[in-house]
Amino acid sequence: MYLPILQIHSEDMPAYAIVCGDPRRAQAIAGKLNGAKELAFAREYRTFVGEYDGVPIAVVSHGVGSPGAAVCFEELIRAGVKTLIRVGTAGSYHADIPSGSLVISTAAAREEGLTRQLVPIGFPAVADGAVVDALSQAAVGAEGVVRKGITVCYDVFFAGVEEIPHKKYKKAGVLAVEMEIAALYVVASLRGARAGAIVAIDGFADSDLAAEYDPHTDVVTQAVEREIDVALRALTGLAKRDAGQ
Numbered sequence: 001m002y003l004p005i006l007q008i009h010s011e012d013m014p015a016y017a018i019v020c021g022d023p024r025r026a027q028a029i030a031g032k033l034n035g036a037k038e039l040a041f042a043r044e045y046r047t048f049v050g051e052y053d054g055v056p057i058a059v060v061s062h063g064v065g066s067p068g069a070a071v072c073f074e075e076l077i078r079a080g081v082k083t084l085i086r087v088g089t090a091g092s093y094h095a096d097i098p099s100g101s102l103v104i105s106t107a108a109a110r111e112e113g114l115t116r117q118l119v120p121i122g123f124p125a126v127a128d129g130a131v132v133d134a135l136s137q138a139a140v141g142a143e144g145v146v147r148k149g150i151t152v153c154y155d156v157f158f159a160g161v162e163e164i165p166h167k168k169y170k171k172a173g174v175l176a177v178e179m180e181i182a183a184l185y186v187v188a189s190l191r192g193a194r195a196g197a198i199v200a201i202d203g204f205a206d207s208d209l210a211a212e213y214d215p216h217t218d219v220v221t222q223a224v225e226r227e228i229d230v231a232l233r234a235l236t237g238l239a240k241r242d243a244g245q
């Protein structure tokens with residue numbers, strides 16, 4: 001089957017995928033694979049396949065924001081991908097989860113617009129339990145702060161005149177803010193795939209804590225490196241367990 005937006009063929013796709021926003025990050029992750037091959041680079045969607053620890057996997061970029069990312073997730077699942085792990089960046093709500101921390105998202109509050117057009121708002125955007133467990137195990141011993149909990153997903157990045165309910169979500173114990181996890185979890189649930197996500201904190205989303213936004217620091221770069229390693233080990237661990245190894 002040909003997937004016209006990613007411009008890939010299902011025959012070329014493995015069942016396990018790492019997804020990330022940035023096409024350059026996809027290329028960097030692919031650099032860690034054996035026999036990496038670029039299948040396509042269409043719009044923001046860049047697709048690589050290769051092997052990690054003997055397991056065939058794909059690495060695909062999904063761009064910024066839920067609608068575009070959902071197109072990617074839908075086509076990947078149509079192409080036969082059954083397990084997806086997002087690696088990305090997020091803003092923190094808490095002083096004890098500073099830049100350079102890692103957050104494993106167990107569920108996402110659906111403050112974006114895309115998933116409302118898929119299912120009623122009562123439907124949860126929730127990670128697959130086995131994927132969360134695999135990420136948690138792979139993160140044991142990782143340097144720095146590693147937390148597991150609920151994230152919130154918005155469409156807006158630069159605020160306008162509307163109040164964004166950051167304070168309420170912070171008070172409710174939400175850990176971090178980003179823009180694609182709700183789409184990933186809802187699409188995966190609807191289409192019968194498993195998904196999870198790990199994000200590197202690149203600043204504070206809470207206006208009480210926020211300084212100038214600068215995601216290009218050594219501390220963030222190193223955290224992104226760590227989350228990629230965690231995600232690759234989690235994904236291949238799941239594949240091996242599925243294969244009964």
Ligand code: R1X
Nearest residue numbers: 021064065089178179180
């Ligand atoms: O999910 C968010 C979005 O993809 C995190 O970083 C991007 C915006 O800079």
